[in-house]
Amino acid sequence: MRRFAKYEGLGNDFVVIEGEIEDVSSSDAVRLCDRRRGIGADGVLVVARDRMRVINADGSVPEMCGNGIRCVALHLAIARDMTKATMTIATDAGPRTCVVERSGDRASVRVDMGRVRSVGEREIDLGSERVKVALGDAGNPHAILFGEFSDARIDALGPRIATHADFPNGTNVELATIRDGGIDLVVWERGVGRTLACGTGACATAVVASAKGLVHGDHVRVSLPGGQLDIEPGGETTFMTGPARLVFRGETSAT
Secondary structure (H helix, E strand, O other): OEEEEEEEEOOEEEEEEEOOHHHOOHHHHHHHHOOOOOOOOOEEEEEEOOEEEEEEOOOOOOOOOHHHHHHHHHHHHHHOOOOEEEEEEEEOOEEEEEEEEEEOOEEEEEEEOOOOEEEEEEEEEOOOOEEEEEEEEOOOEEEEEEOOOOHHHHHHHHHHHHOOOOOOOOOEEEEEEEEOOEEEEEEEEOOOEEEOOOHHHHHHHHHHHHHOOOOOOOOEEEEEOOEEEEEEEOOOOEEEEEEEEEEEEEEEOOO
């Protein structure tokens, strides 16, 4: 049996397992994330001391996860019995420094997301239509569309762009609506599908929208289906602030 903890950040949920990075395989993660036969989650976060590895629900391994790193920061703060903490967590996208303000099983976490970049635009041929996407890099890839989107439109565009041949390693897809000086955002996450929130997607979208002059100011409110993130889209570094919560602990034989 292996111990685990279940965390969520704005409804983006994870199984957190401590051990060596190699201890959890992609097939293990698929079983753990199964919402009917496993624990159920968008991904697994393997924590080895101050390092995290992300494995998506489909077994793929992304470079970074913004909501996930907030959950790992809370997990480490709880383990070390710290109510206020600053820690640097190693990821496959590089080190990320987190400032944790914890109250019991909940925390607000401000993460230095490093340099998030706007990297141009691309026109994607979807066969029946062509769409223009703005490209963002938050340590992982993002393709961003701005406009108004119905649920049917999101479900049609998300998977087709995420797996398009123009993105041989896949991409996250953001569908963004500028509203009241902030951004309403739905994300089709690579390896997961539509999620309640995506931290790196919020960062990439805020940076690209700021570069385009669509939003202004040092702080950008990004509203996702699971809640709100505060993004500071700076030049050399971007900061993300949002919640994390411990849901429950348990043991599993699924690995």
